Amino acid sequence: MENNRLVQANGVTVRAGDQALIYNVDFHIDTNEIVGIAGESGSGKSMLTKVILNILPKDCRQTDGEVVVLGQRMNGLTNQAKDKLITSGLGLVPQNTVVYLHPLIKIQSQMIDGYIHRKLGSKKEAIEKASGLLKEVGIDDPKRVLNSYPAQLSGGMRQRVNIAMALMSDPKLLIADEPTTALDCVVQQQVLDLFVQLNQTRHVAIIMISHNLDLLRAYCSRVYVMYAGRIVESGNADAVFNDPKHPYTKALLSLIPGLEVDKTKPLAELPGMVPEKDRDRTSCIFAPRCPKAADACGQTIQPVDDNDRYILCPFADSKPKEVA
Amino acid sequence: MTRFVLKRLVSAIVVMFFVSMITFIVLKAIPGNPAELVLGTEASPQQLALLEESMGLNEPLLVQYLNWIGGLFTGNWGQSYVFGEDVLTLIVQRLPVTFSITIFSMVISIAISLILGILSALHPHGIIDSISRTIVQIASSVPAFWSGMILLIVFASMLNLFPVSGYVSIDRGFLYFINSITLPSICMAIGECGILIRQFRSSMLSALNQDYMIASKVKGLPYWMRVVKYALRSALITPITVIGNQFAKLFGGTVIVENIFALPGIGRLLLTSVERRDIQLLQGIVIFICFMVVLVNFITEVVVMMVNPMIRLGLEGERE
Ligand SMILES: Nc1ncnc2c1ncn2[C@@H]1O[C@H](COP(=O)(O)OP(=O)(O)OP(=O)(O)O)[C@@H](O)[C@H]1O
Numbered sequence: 001m002e003n004n005r006l007v008q009a010n011g012v013t014v015r016a017g018d019q020a021l022i023y024n025v026d027f028h029i030d031t032n033e034i035v036g037i038a039g040e041s042g043s044g045k046s047m048l049t050k051v052i053l054n055i056l057p058k059d060c061r062q063t064d065g066e067v068v069v070l071g072q073r074m075n076g077l078t079n080q081a082k083d084k085l086i087t088s089g090l091g092l093v094p095q096n097t098v099v100y101l102h103p104l105i106k107i108q109s110q111m112i113d114g115y116i117h118r119k120l121g122s123k124k125e126a127i128e129k130a131s132g133l134l135k136e137v138g139i140d141d142p143k144r145v146l147n148s149y150p151a152q153l154s155g156g157m158r159q160r161v162n163i164a165m166a167l168m169s170d171p172k173l174l175i176a177d178e179p180t181t182a183l184d185c186v187v188q189q190q191v192l193d194l195f196v197q198l199n200q201t202r203h204v205a206i207i208m209i210s211h212n213l214d215l216l217r218a219y220c221s222r223v224y225v226m227y228a229g230r231i232v233e234s235g236n237a238d239a240v241f242n243d244p245k246h247p248y249t250k251a252l253l254s255l256i257p258g259l260e261v262d263k264t265k266p267l268a269e270l271p272g273m274v275p276e277k278d279r280d281r282t283s284c285i286f287a288p289r290c291p292k293a294a295d296a297c298g299q300t301i302q303p304v305d306d307n308d309r310y311i312l313c314p315f316a317d318s319k320p321k322e323v324a
Numbered sequence: 325m326t327r328f329v330l331k332r333l334v335s336a337i338v339v340m341f342f343v344s345m346i347t348f349i350v351l352k353a354i355p356g357n358p359a360e361l362v363l364g365t366e367a368s369p370q371q372l373a374l375l376e377e378s379m380g381l382n383e384p385l386l387v388q389y390l391n392w393i394g395g396l397f398t399g400n401w402g403q404s405y406v407f408g409e410d411v412l413t414l415i416v417q418r419l420p421v422t423f424s425i426t427i428f429s430m431v432i433s434i435a436i437s438l439i440l441g442i443l444s445a446l447h448p449h450g451i452i453d454s455i456s457r458t459i460v461q462i463a464s465s466v467p468a469f470w471s472g473m474i475l476l477i478v479f480a481s482m483l484n485l486f487p488v489s490g491y492v493s494i495d496r497g498f499l500y501f502i503n504s505i506t507l508p509s510i511c512m513a514i515g516e517c518g519i520l521i522r523q524f525r526s527s528m529l530s531a532l533n534q535d536y537m538i539a540s541k542v543k544g545l546p547y548w549m550r551v552v553k554y555a556l557r558s559a560l561i562t563p564i565t566v567i568g569n570q571f572a573k574l575f576g577g578t579v580i581v582e583n584i585f586a587l588p589g590i591g592r593l594l595l596t597s598v599e600r601r602d603i604q605l606l607q608g609i610v611i612f613i614c615f616m617v618v619l620v621n622f623i624t625e626v627v628v629m630m631v632n633p634m635i636r637l638g639l640e641g642e643r644e
C-alpha cells in the first residue's frame with residue numbers, strides 16, 4: 001500500500017439485519033486529493049462515510065471487507081482504538097448545520113473540548129488555535145463567534161464553524177457529506193471555495209459528497225458513482241464526466257440537476273426508484289432501470305478495472321472514446 | 325429576558341385573580357350559613373345577627389370579596405372557628421410537614437427516575453430498560469392509598485423500620501425527622517416515578533439521536549463525556565417543566581398521604597376544614613395551595629428559560 005493513502009476500503013459491505021445497504025465497495029483516497037461521490041438519494045453515499053468514520057447507526061453493521069485508515073486496518077481494533085485513529089486524522093463536515101453543533105453549548109467549548117481532552121495542548125492554546133482557525137475559514141470576529149451559541153449564527157457561519165472545528169485536530173482528510181445543501185447559493189459557493197483553499201494551503205484531502213454533478217466536476221480530481229449501494233463507475237473526474245461508460249452515469253449526466261435539486265424525486269428520465277432490496281446480488285443492480293439491459297446483465301458481472309477506471313457493466317470497456 | 329419574566333408574572337397574577345374569584349364564589353354558593361355553623365343550632369336569632377354583622381356577611385358580595393382579598397394581602401386571613409385561631413397561623417404551622425414530604429418525595433422520585441430513565445435510554449431493551457418498564461407500569465397503576473397501606477404493613481408493622489404514623493420536626497433531630505417522613509414520601513414518589521422515568525428515558529433517547537452526538541464522537545471525546553456533556557444537557561431540560569408540574573401536583577395531593585400516615589400537614593387541615601365546614605379556613609387553604617402552584621410554575625418557567633440560551637437570548641426557535 002502506498003504511503004500517501006489516507007483511506008482505503010476493500011469490498012466493504014454494510015447491512016441492517018440481512019439487508020445490504022452498501023455492498024462490496026472499493027474506495028480509496030490519497031493525500032491532497034479531492035474525491036467526489038455521486039449518486040441518487042439512498043444510494044449509500046453517507047453510509048460509506050459512516051463506515052469509514054466508525055459512526056454507523058446502531059442497527060447497521062459492517063459485515064464484510066475492511067477499512068484501512070492511515071495505514072492501519074480497522075477490523076479487529078477496539079472501538080476506542082478506532083475512534084482514536086479516526087480522530088487523529090479525519091474530520092467530518094456535516095450536511096445539516098442546525099443540530100451538528102449542540103444548541104445549548106457555546107461554540108468555544110464545543111470547538112476546544114476534543115482538543116483538550118486529547119491533550120493536544122492547554123486550554124489557552126486551544127482557544128488560540130480555535131480563533132486562528134475561525135479566521136482561516138473566513139470569520140472576521142472569532143471572539144464573538146466563540147462566545148456565541150449556534151442559534152446566534154447564520155447557516156453559513158455555522159458551517160464555517162463546523163469546518164474549523166473539524167480542523168482542530170489538523171486532519172489529513174475532511175469528509176464533507178453534502179456540505180452545502182443547507183446553504184443558499186452564494187454561501188454555497190463561498191464554502192466550496194473555502195474547501196479548495198484549505199486543500200491548497202493545508203494539503204488536506206477532501207471527500208466531497210454531492211448530488212450536484214456540476215459541482216463535483218468543477219472541484220474533484222476523481223469521482224465515484226454510486227447506485228443502490230454499489231460503486232458502478234469510478235475514475236478520473238474528467239474521464240468519467242466527459243466519457244461516461246456506465247449507463248447509470250450516462251443517465252445522471254444527461255440530466256445534470258441544477259443547484260436546487262429535489263432529493264425525494266426519482267430522476268426524471270429514469271423510471272423507477274433506487275432498489276432497497278437485494279443490493280448484494282451479483283447480477284447487475286441497475287438492469288431493471290437500464291435502457292440497454294440484455295441477457296448478460298442477469299449473469300454475474302465482471303467489472304472492468306484498469307487504468308484507474310472501474311466500470312460495473314458487462315458492456316463497458318475502459319478504452320477512451322475514439323476521436324473521429 | 326426581563327420582558328419574558330414580566331409577561332409570565334402578569335399571567336401568573338391574572339391566574340391568581342381568577343382562582344381567588346372562583347374560590348370565593350364557589351364557597352359562597354355552598355348552602356349553609358357560616359355564622360350558624362359557628363354558633364350551632366341552639367343560638368338565638370339575635371346572637372346570629374350579631375355574629376353575621378361582625379363577620380361582614382351582610383355586606384354586598386363584592387365588598388365581602390374585596391375585604392377578603394385585602395385581608396389576604398395584609399395577613400388577615402380570617403379566623404378558623406374550629407381551631408379558634410388565625411387561618412394564616414394555622415397554615416404556616418402545618419407548612420413544614422407538607423413541604424418536607426413534598427420535597428423529599430420529589431428528591432426520591434427524581435433520583436430514581438433519573439438513574440433508571442437515563443440508563444434505559446443508554447441501553448434500550450436491555451435489562452435495566454425492562455426492569456424500569458415494569459416499574460413504570462406498576463407505579464402508574466397503583467393508587468397512593470393502596471401503596472401507602474402496603475408500605476405501612478411491610479416497613480412499619482412487620483419490619484419495624486419506620487414509625488407507623490406521626491411527624492417529628494427537624495429540630496428534634498435530623499434522622500428522626502427523615503425517619504418520620506420517609507414512608508409517606510416514598511408513597512408519593514411511587515406515583516411520580518411512572519411519569520418521570522418515561523420522561524427522562526424519552527428525552528435522553530432523542531438527545532442521543534442528535535447529530536451533535538456524532539460530532540462529539542468524531543472530535544474524540546470518550547463515551548462518558550459525550551453522554552454527560554452533550555446528551556444529558558439536552559435531556560434534562562424537558563423534564564424540568566414536568567418536575568415543576570409534579571411539585572404542584574404533589575403539594576396539592578398530600579391530602580391522602582397525610583391522612584394515611586396521620587401527619588399534621590396542610591392536606592389534613594384541608595380535610596378537617598371540609599368536614600367541619602370551616603369556610604374561612606377552607607378558603608384560606610385553597611388560595612394558599614393555588615398560590616404555591618402558580619408560584620412554582622412561574623419559577624419553573626424562569627428556570628427553563630435560564631438554562632436554555634435560545635430563550636434567554638431571545639432567539640426563539642432555530643433559524644432555517
Ligand atoms: N439507520 C438505518 N437503518 C437501516 N437502513 C438505513 C439506515 N440509515 C440509512 N439506511 C438505508 O441505507 C441506504 C443508504 O442510505 P444513505 O443515507 O447512505 O444514502 P445517501 O446516498 O447518503 O442518500 P442521500 O443523498 O439522501 O443522503 C438507504 O437505502 C437507506 O434507506
Ligand SMILES: [Mg+2]
Pocket residue numbers: 045046047177
Ligand atoms: Mg446522505
